[in-house]
Amino acid sequence: MTTLNEQARNQIAKVITDLQHKPGALLPILHGIQDRLGYIPPESVPMIAEALNQSRADIHGVISFYHQFRSTAPGQHTVEICRAEACQSMGARQFETHVKHTLGVDYHGTTTDRSITLESVYCLGNCACAPSVRVNDQIIGRVTPEKFDGLVDELRSQKLEVQ
Amino acid sequence: MSVKVYIPRDTTSLALGADHLASELAAAVLERGEEIEIIRNGSRGLFWLEPMVEVETSAGRIAYGPVETKDIDTLLDAGLINGETGHPLCQGLTEEIPYLKKQQRLTFARAGITDPVSLEDYQAHDGFKGLKKALQMDSQSIVNEVKTSGLRGRGGAAFPTGIKWQTVLDAQPTDGSQKYIVCNADEGDSGTFADRMVMEADPYMLIEGMTIAGLAVGADQGYIYLRSEYPVAHQILNEAIEKAEAAGFLGVDILGSGKTFNLEVRLGAKAYICGEETALLESLEGKRGMVRAKPPLPAIVGLFGQPTIVNNVLSLAAIPYILAEGGHAYADYGQGRSLGTLPFQLAGNIKRGGLIEMAFGLTLRELLEDFGGGTYSGRPMRAVQVGGPLCAYLPESQWDTELDYEAFQAIGAGLGHGGVVVFDDTVDMSEQARFSMEFCVEESCGKCTPCRIGSTRGVEVIDRIRNNENRDANMDLLSDLCETMIDGSLCAMGGMTPFPVQSAVKHFPEDFQKDNAETGA
Incomplete structure (x- = not known):
């Protein structure tokens, strides 16, 4: 697994901080990350889990349920x-x-x-x-x-x- | 003052090049030293004429369509700016186009007439009349008005809206006060686009309807759960919500009444099952879109465990009219227990596809022939799927059925969300039956076995039939499997997937008899 660069990590952290207070924040957070990076890097899963006080398995389960969310970078x-x-x-x-x-x-x-x-x-x-x-x-x-x-x-x- | 020219900004018009057309037209007019004001309206729903350009004249708007950029010069030469009618693309006065004139537009009365995000346009065309009335009424009176209208849920299940609202009004939140209004805008059925048209052509109507629902049951928070496949609707809704808030029609202290209603759009993420109301609520809560067992009903234990109205876009969009004109005015349309109007959506292989809002009671054939004008391909029509991927395919012998909930139920079909998809005689119905099962494999939430496993077995069985393997025994097996899914599934996904399959087998048996091996699967 390639490690995420600092800039991407900061973008993810910002999306999480901006949205985590919303009721049912997980989908808005996942959309926010994918909108910015084109995908949801596996490295973001523990970050989201910690912010929402949920397990990594919970977050992974939601990402894998929806056809739209992807864990690898798409083409241009x-x-x-x-x-x-x-x-x-x-x-x-x-x-x-x-x-x-x-x-x-x-x-x-x-x-x-x-x-x-x-x-x-x-x-x-x-x-x-x-x-x-x-x-x-x-x-x-x-x-x-x-x-x-x-x-x-x-x-x-x-x-x-x-x- | 410069001439007003209307070019729609809805998904279909954009998909056919409306943006490019608008900029090219503006440039061409400028080059000729003339002046026009281009207004980006919603679509009238006459999609076979899109992009449809309308020019305002003293007699009314003159329509031209379908217009491509290559037509701009000849249109301008033929006097488009003056609304002259000589050009072959000219359709005459928009309001006189029979397709539109024959309709009974209540919900879509403003569609295509107004700039969708203009509050001035909305109010000039009876907008917020219903909300202003509702602000003067107590909760029970609002709910009573909806009951009087006879409105039934337009999402597909046709449950009486007033009864649902009464249940939420009477329900006690566990945390003291919080109730929710949720708009189901996850319009996933193929062949449907009426919700999209409401949101793209007249978003304030939905906002107004949801606000009235909030007043009716004492909810101060609403969510529109919108499918992410609708990027244009997303942008227009957000723009409209922002403007409505700024103008005091939404948010805290609505129009100085002291009442509050906040509204937020939440995006789905490509999951058909989230159109099922309990899966939708799970998704809104930030979870996998897994269907909940009912009871408890969402009206009692809904979003975050609180009493919640979950209504389809069209149901909520009908509310402003009902409040403004009274429930009786709405109930004057329709017949029997199917009151009001239903926006039908004519799609697929059809010459004149579009949105047709009519009172219940016209026949499917009138819709297909009088409005649709036959197939796009010019070949004979063979099968028509009414109501989306979970409803039956109808053969010609059933096309004289009247479009109302009860009449369709009587022939083992459904109206669903009013989508009508036409197929010509090149369709292979065993392939369509296979797709119904395949779609269920793709989109099942996986909670119950008949749906999760049954659909996979369904694809396999139909493949064997198509490959001529042990055909008779496999036909029996398919029939058993369909019954099991219908009787044993938790929600409509698994419970209705067999309907198109059974109807294909019943009405088009020849497609399951001939050797389909060469087409493969």
């Missing part, structure tokens, strides 16, 4: 493919095959260049304009394989710019 962008019925009726199954093939990863996987992490999602509420995908916080409707490929190119070029 997260792409979620809707797998629910309304999207199925518009060809989501074939689309999902295309996406996995194009990116060369299955769900929960990250591309080798670490630009994209692929996740599934059950409904983005855009069911009248299916199929839908979510890229980070942006939802895109009536997506086609061609549209998706263009999107991936765009995301990868953004990564180059950052580098």
Whole structure:
């Protein structure tokens, strides 16, 4: 396990201090950490446990229950493919095959260049304009394989710019 | 004064490029030396026309849609700014579009008309009328008004809202005074987006409804449990709550009444089961979203062990109208014990998908054909799933059923949250049945065995049927398994997952008979 750098540790500590007084603070804390770091580092579990006076097992149990929370760093962008019925009726199954093939990863996987992490999602509420995908916080409707490929190119070029 | 042009900011419009369209339109207009004021409204719910641009004229708003950036030049050439109607994308007066005109919009009366976070717009369209009335009433009178309306929970279970409120009003908190209002905004059913539309198009209505609920039962804290799959709704709700607080409609001393109601949005984390009210409460308390055994009811032992109203977004959103116009006015809509209106959501493989708020009683076929206009693919419709992933698939022979709770129950189906997902004739119903079980595997909280293990066995059995292994015996096994899940599960997740499976087997037996081996699983 890589040890967390000082800056990340401080960010986690700040999220915990800011939110621990809230009733039912655990989910807001977990969201806060994942929003800032992209994931919930295992090192944060004992920190949260101590602040909330709960066991590490309790905290781990909550993290592992929810599909959204992850314990490893994601790629630079997260792409979620809707797998629910309304999207199925518009060809989501074939689309999902295309996406996995194009990116060369299955769900929960990250591309080798670490630009994209692929996740599934059950409904983005855009069911009248299916199929839908979510890229980070942006939802895109009536997506086609061609549209998706263009999107991936765009995301990868953004990564180059950052580098 | 410059012309007002409306471009929605809800998820669907954004998903179809509304942000880009708005900035490109502004730039193009500027380049032509003209002036417009772009207002980012909510959606009217005519999603097949999104992004729908509306231009204000003296006769009313003129609609154009669906507009893409490539259409901007021809639209401006054709006189978009003056609301001229010559362009092929022009739909005429928005209010006269039959899809909208035929509707009976009570809950969605303001949707798409107002800027969702403008308090001025909200008040100019009857906003806070219900709250102001409620502030003059005692708790019991508010609850009585809700009882009179006949409103039943719009989340899917259709429990009478007034009875739930009465239970919370009468319940004694163990710690002396604390009660809670919880809004279930974990709208996880595929094919539904009515909650999202309320939150994105008219968030103050939900805030007002929850505040009235607080006044009715003596609760001063509310939570909106919102699914994290709705980032746009999250942002709009937070903005609206902040503004409502600053203007004195929320928080301490509401409108000088001395009454307090605080409201906070809490995010879920991608867990369908948290739409079940007791799992939702666990999640709000910071735990795994495990279903609680009932009784005790959440109305008596709810959030943090205190009496709690847990209502769906649509139920709470109906409250301001009921208080403003009276319970009788609401009950004038609908039939039998299904009173008021239900916002149906037409989705999936459908030509004209969108939100249709109507009184109970129109038939499914009217919805599919008159409103929907057939499939998007142009192929024949084959199966329709009404009410979300836990409700039945309906074959054409059942499409003349009237949309009300009792009529649907009578054919072994449900209305759920009003979502309608259409499939064309390319659908393989054994694959859909398999998915119902697979979804339950993915989303079961794991507390009870029929749901946790039964769903996994369900996938395996359906795989064997699809692979032509010992078909007859496996069909019998599937039937037994469905009965066990229905009778033995703790909540609707395991208890209703078999409904779509059974309906697929019953109404589309040919899909379980033919050799599906080549499609695999």
